[in-house]
Amino acid sequence: MCKCFSGVTVQGALRSSSIETTEENLLQLKYEPESVWGYVEVHIEQGPVLENVGLPLGSVKGIAGQTRLKVTVKGTQGHAGTVPMNMRQDPMVAAAELIVFLESLCKQPDYYLSYDGQCTSSTVESLAGSLVCTVGEISTWPSASNVIPGQVTFTVDVRAMDDSGREAIIYEFSNRLYHMCDRRSVFCNVERKHDANAVVCDPGLSTQLKSASYTALKRITGEDPGDVPVLMSGAGHDAMAMSHLTKVGMLFVRCRGGISHSPAEHVLDDDVWAAGMAVLAFFETLL
Numbered sequence: 235m236c237k238c239f240s241g242v243t244v245q246g247a248l249r250s251s252s253i254e255t256t257e258e259n260l261l262q263l264k265y266e267p268e269s270v271w272g273y274v275e276v277h278i279e280q281g282p283v284l285e286n287v288g289l290p291l292g293s294v295k296g297i298a299g300q301t302r303l304k305v306t307v308k309g310t311q312g313h314a315g316t317v318p319m320n321m322r323q324d325p326m327v328a329a330a331e332l333i334v335f336l337e338s339l340c341k342q343p344d345y346y347l348s349y350d351g352q353c354t355s356s357t358v359e360s361l362a363g364s365l366v367c368t369v370g371e372i373s374t375w376p377s378a379s380n381v382i383p384g385q386v387t388f389t390v391d392v393r394a395m396d397d398s399g400r401e402a403i404i405y406e407f408s409n410r411l412y413h414m415c416d417r418r419s420v421f422c423n424v425e426r427k428h429d430a431n432a433v434v435c436d437p438g439l440s441t442q443l444k445s446a447s448y449t450a451l452k453r454i455t456g457e458d459p460g461d462v463p464v465l466m467s468g469a470g471h472d473a474m475a476m477s478h479l480t481k482v483g484m485l486f487v488r489c490r491g492g493i494s495h496s497p498a499e500h501v502l503d504d505d506v507w508a509a510g511m512a513v514l515a516f517f518e519t520l521l
């Protein structure tokens with residue numbers, strides 16, 4: 235996880251190393267699809283499933299699509315002691331209501347989404363298995379304990395394996411948001427900041443990585459490791475970008491407590507070793 239506020243752009247950093255990012259230069263770096271066999275990525279799981287099943291490795295079947303929004307709620311800034319409760323246009327409580335609504339929507343999408351052509355029952359079913367929604371960042375202006383804020387902004391991160399289901403969630407959230415904001419007489423605006431469609435890993439690669447993991451674990455322990463799990467990735471990965479070029483597969487490595495995006499993120503050396511052995515076993519099957 236890296237958040238860089240230094241103001242240095244990628245282009246600026248490359249230029250200071252005498253690399254000019256002109257369109258022509260970038261096109262020269264481009265791979266032709268026929269020159270690439272496939273793409274395999276090894277990454278820590280960043281979640282708790284592998285630890286839960288007690289195995290260091292898992293194969294990945296797909297990567298969830300994601301949308302990131304920035305929501306701005308504008309109200310009327312005022313004195314915390316003098317404006318009666320029924321005379322406020324408080325963007326903080328509106329934001330709180332919207333955030334709690336988002337949680338309900340994403341916990342029970344079937345309750346909120348209508349089956350009107352935009353959303354089929356299979357879409358809603360697949361959402362139930364993979365949909366996650368998060369408000370990870372919130373800021374308020376002017377942010378003082380004795381001031382009713384004038385403005386609150388917060389982010390929304392929505393992920394799901396089903397792209398049309400994710401769209402339906404964004405639509406429903408935005409729709410309800412404008413109604414709730416009208417009711418509270420605050421002004422709301424939703425900006426889409428990022429979109430990436432879900433990626434299905436190549437079934438052949440997933441199977442090969444699963445059996446390579448099995449082989450590696452058996453070689454390391456001398457015992458039958460049992461069924462190697464096949465997981466979905468809720469985190470985004472480079473494989474998403476590479477899927478535009480070639481078939482992709484991913485191998486997940488167990489991490490302690492399933493913790494990621496935290497300084498507590500940790501992976502055992504032995505598990506990294508097992509991943510290396512699995513990649514070796516994978517290459518052996520290609521020889």
Ligand SMILES: NC(=O)N[C@H](N)C(=O)O
Pocket residue numbers: 280468469470471
């Ligand atoms: N692997 C990751 O954590 N990728 C992104 N940072 C993400 O999923 O948000």
